[in-house]
Amino acid sequence: MKIKQLAKSASFLLVAGFISFTIPSCSSEEEIIILQDVKVNSESFNLAEDGSTTIEVKVVPENTPIAKAVLSTSLFNEGGVFEVTRLTPKGNGVWQIAAKVKDFSRIQNGQDVILSVYQEDNMYIQTTLKINDPYSIEGKYTPVHPQAFTFYSAEDGKLMEIPFIITADNAADLAAISYDNIKVVNGTGSSTPSINITHFAIAPMTGKTGFYLQVDNAQLETVKKAITTIAFLDCRVMITGPNGRVAYTPVRLIVSSPKCIIKDDQLSLLHTELSAPEFNKQITIDMTHDFYRLGKQNDKTTFEAFENRGLYNSQGEMADADPQFISLGYTTQGKNTTCNVTLKHDATIPAIGTYHMVERLKGYWEYDGKKYPTVCTDLQFQITIK
DSSP, X not given: OHHHHHHHHHHHHHXXXXXXXXXXXXXHHHOOOOOOEEEESOSEEEOOTTXXXXXXXXXXXXXXXXXXXXXXXXXXXXXXXXXXXXXXXXETTEEEEEEEESOGGGOOTTOEEEEEEEOTTSOEEEEEEEEEOTTOOTTSEEEEOOSEEXXXXXXXXXXXXXXXXXXXXXXXXXXXXXXXXXXXXXXXXXXXXXXXXXXXXXXXOSSSSEEEEEEOGGGHHHHHHHOSSEEEEEEEEEEEOTTSOEEEEEEEEEEEOSEEEEOOGGGEEOXXXXXXXXXXXXXXXXXXXXHHTTTTTSTTEEEXXXXXXXXXXXXXXXXXXXXXXXXXXXXXXXXXXXXXXXXXXXXXXXXXXEEEEEEEEEEEEEETTEEEEEEEEEEEEEEEEO
């Protein structure tokens, strides 16, 4: 009897022991560790010359398993800029993240970078760090250039080019780059909607580190249709240094058609006025905006030649090679320019109709003793004789 009882008791203990063994095991399998925080020792990380870096983080809780880490330039984990090459546990919740820059053109020194630390189930926590790049070339190069140009010549229809000269405070920095290190890309501002940098091309400059920008010949007719007067081109000069670093300089250019029609109510005349021998009228026309779009706002842009092209009728035919009833002169005060127009009686009076008194204007931008042609336009003063 005791033996049976003993056996019975032993059987009970065996079952009880089995239960007590399996219950903790089930509890362990169901336990979920949720990543609560990611701590970093510094708010920034340093880049080596080859673009590599190492970041240490501490996860909370310490025993949280980590599946991967991502460095990105946006909250939405935009990839392609960095590659995480190694993720190593160091103990006590510390993980070492080794990464390398894949695309220097998309990062800048001091920029915010998002570090995302993931668990296996894609749960993650993000923190923000700043790039500290001692090999950055930002601020080392300055493109010097005119502010405006006419994209083709009124004289012969040939494409005109605008010079960009790259300067640097340090001669060694300038010597480290060449034309091959320079590109021009779309800007982040607002160009005239119908044009962008894809309508333009660049060519190397001799004697200087720099380039010429002009309309791509294959895009000329498209640009002529898009720019009947003036357009704004927002772009960025992109320079790549010998260590792969990239610097951008934003540029906004005024691109003008060489056809410049000037309309003013004061240029509407009666035929009977011009017929009177005593007729003599002085008027002034504000040309500030017209000259601004041709680059006059830049002190290094100079207009050197005003050539009388004559009077043309509405069909574009020469009506008078040297009309005497009108004369033009210009006055500049600061950045403001006016055209002083004298209208007077002439023995040869044009018939009633609409005319254009045309003056050809040429200009250049000067730098370091050299003149670069940037303007060749026809100023067309619209005259109405009633």
